[in-house]
Amino acid sequence: MTNISGATADEARRDWQARIYKASGTAAPSAGVTLTAPGGLRATAGVAQVTLSWEPVEGAAGYLVHRSDHVDGPFEPIRQPDVDVPAVPGTSYVDTGMAGPRWYVVTAIAAMDVVGPLSAPVPATPLAGPPATEEAPREPAPEGMPEVAVRVHAGRVTRPLPRPWRHMVGSEHLSHLLSADKTGGRPIGAELTEALRIMHDELGVSTVRAHAILCDDLGVYREVDGAPVHDFSGVDTVYDAIMSFGMRPIVELSFMPRDLARDPSQTVFGYGAIISPPHDYDRWGDLVQALVAHLVARYGLEEVRDNWAFEVWNEANLEVFWSGTPEEFFRLYDVSAAAVKSVDPALRVGGPSSAANGWVDELLTHVAASGAAVDFISTHTYGNAPLDWRPALARHGREGTPIWWTEWGPTPTHFHGIGDGAFGAAFLLHGMRSAAGRLDSLSHWVASDHFEELGRPQALFHGGFGLLTVGNLRKPRFWALSLADRLGDEELEATVHGDVAGVESWAARGSGRVGVLLWNSTLNQAQADGDPLLDRYVTVTVEDLPPGEYELRHHRVDESHSNIRTAWRSMGGGDGWPTGEQWAELHAVDALEEFAPPDRVNARGGPVAIRFALPMPGVSYLEFSPIAGSAERSAE
Known part of the structure; x- marks a missing residue:
């Protein structure tokens, strides 16, 4: 490999x-x-889509859907070009963007190298027009648009609302907080700091994970006359900064300091992060132990034990992040875990922090033999909802171990752009709803477009990973999480019927309010800019609202609402940066927009029904807030 330090x-x-x-x-x-083959496979055709459902398989982490033009195959997994794991965690899948008859089969997976047998095949052909269904509304939708009925029961609480986005968010390496440089005329360090503050204050995110805390730019390790010298003053500076506004770090123990690396020429990224194993594992263990002991001394044992955690390395299952062997990584894990626990046994350590669900089962197998501690399991995926690793934990006798997805988002590809519009917003809600209640953390990668792994941004909309642009403008993905966070603390029963396609619903109540969040999405990235055939006309019926009058607010995220990229394009913005006047204009329109003016609805006569068109991609949020005194008037 080439040394790209300073590349x-x-x-x-x-x-x-x-x-x-x-x-x-x-x-x-x-x-x-x-594993057994999934049973009960059913294919239901709708307009421009086929919805597949099947029975769960014991021990499965997910399912691979295969497709063919013929009943005899060959069957190939349905893959998207920018999705690293095509398997889905649940027992349904919506296939869009295909025409003509197809045959489908499904197989279960228990780990990335454990795949079960194929199910029996079933045929389906997407419809060209709206189907007749008993659950769909009777009144015709505009221009024959397929219809969806959403029914929310305001009196039926299913569970406390899980919020997997609140635990963690990703960030560029935290030394970037100290940068005095500018990108697009904007100050890097100050804006990245403010971006993380926004994550904490507006989305309730409690921790941040970033690479490279042990890299040489923070000066943590050097060898003088052959002896190790530790210096954590740079680490203190960046951790003090995030602690100042209430965030805590998830300490990713990476990458290798130059003087400790077996081969310092093995690097990644423009800033030359060294991916080599250590030349001395004892010295690596001493470095980790010294860092953890220093953090405990500086911030307090109770603080670090209760609010921090230590994750070993990053995506060692990829050559680009680890130049050693798998066996050397597992040795690194054991040494690191022992070093953390030597400071205090209650401190949390975990991994494998792998790419694309890799090495999870393998790490669990390894530590069963080595005895190393695993307080949480962590892995990554992009372009799909996270798989379900609970069966694997149960198989290894580790039920209840926290599951953290420490990187997740619409795309693993730098400068891709797939997530900057409404597609990204709907994708995030699909993933968060899927993850809710079955894992402990789903960390979006990353908070801000102030990011320099493969070079700093060259334009305002350059396909960055951030929820926020350079300049801290809020992308549609940010507004999606903001709307999810507005839901109350008690999740409500909600059902969806009709030609559903990618329409999903999430409802909750709290402080007298009832919120209903809906989105229309697809995993088919070729349709990220929209497909009119997948637009749906939705009727939302809310039952069991306490009698009285309510203010109804309807917020929307789509191509023309709450979409700062569209605002930039409407200003004539291209592949460059705003002027000073344009920055001011963009900040003035950077807001969550309403789809319709506030309305008053009356719940005295029974259920309340609201009808509207929901594009794909698109997000709607309905919020019913009681009007003071209306309940008393209703009782008179």
Whole structure:
């Protein structure tokens, strides 16, 4: 490999592209897992889509949907070009963007190398026009648009509302907080700091995870006359900064300091993060122990024990992030875990922090033999909802171990742009709703477009990973999480019927208010800019509202609402940066927009029904707030 320390952005990108999909090696395969074929596979055709459903398989982490033009195959998994794991966690899948008859089969997976047998095939052909269904509204929708009925029971609480986005968010390496440089005329360090503050204050996010806390730019380790010297003053500076507004770090123990690296020429990113194993594992363990002990001394044992955690490395199952073998990574894990626990046994440590669901089962198998601690399981995926690792934990006798997805988002690809519009907003809600209640953290990668792994942004909309642009303008993805966070603390029963396609619903109540969040999405990235055939006309019926009058607010995220990218384009913005006047204009319109003016609705006569068109992609949020005194008047 090439040493890319100090590399240009183009050099860093070429190096990344050459290595990103290469595995760093094959870990010991999973064993003792037997899966059956999914039963009850059913294909239901709708307009421009086919919805598949099947019965769950014991021990499955997810399911792969296969498709063919013929009943005899060959059947190939349905893959998107920018999705690293095509398997879905649940027992349904919506196939869009296809025409003509197709045959489908499904298989269960228990780990990335454990795949069960195929189900029996079923045929389906997407419809060209709206179907007749008993559950769909009787009144015709505009222009024959397919209809969906959403029914919310305001009196039926299902559980406390899970909020998996609140635990963690990702960030560029935290030394970027100290940068005095500018991107697009905006101050990097100050805006990245403010972006993390926004995550905490507006979305309720409590921790931040970032790479490279052990890299040489913070000066944590050097060897003088052959002896190790530790210096954590740079770490203190960045951790003090995030602690100042209430966030805590998830300490990713990476990457390798130059003087400790076996081969310092093995690097990644434009800032030359060293991905080599240590030349001395004892010195690595001493460094980790010294760092953890320092943090405990500085911030307090109770603080670090209760609010922090330590994650070992980043995506060691990829060659681009680990130049050693799988066995060397598992040794690094054992040494790191022991070092953390030597400071205090109650401190939390976990991993494998892997790409694309890799090495989860393998790590669990390894620590069963080595005895190393695992206080949480962490992995990553992009472009799909996270898989369900609870069966694997149960198989290893570790039921209840927290599951953290420490990187997740619409795309794993730098400068892709797939998530900057309404598609990203609907995608985030699909993933968060899927994850709610079955995992402990779903961390969006990342908070801000102030990001320099493969070069700093060259334009306002450059396809950055951030929820916020340079300049801290809120993207549609940010507004999606903001709306989800506005839901009350008591989740409500909600059902969806009709030609549903990608329409989903999430409802909750709190402080007298009832919120209903809906979105229309697809996993087919070729339709990210929209497809009129997947637009749906929705009737939302809310039952069991306490009698009285309510103010109804309807907020929308779509191509023309709450979409700062559209605002930039309407100003004639292209592949560049705003002027000073344009920045002011963009900040003035950077807001969550209403789809319709506030309305008053009366719940005295029974259920309340609201009808509207919901594009794909698109998000709507209905909020019913009681009007003071109306309940008393209703009782008179």
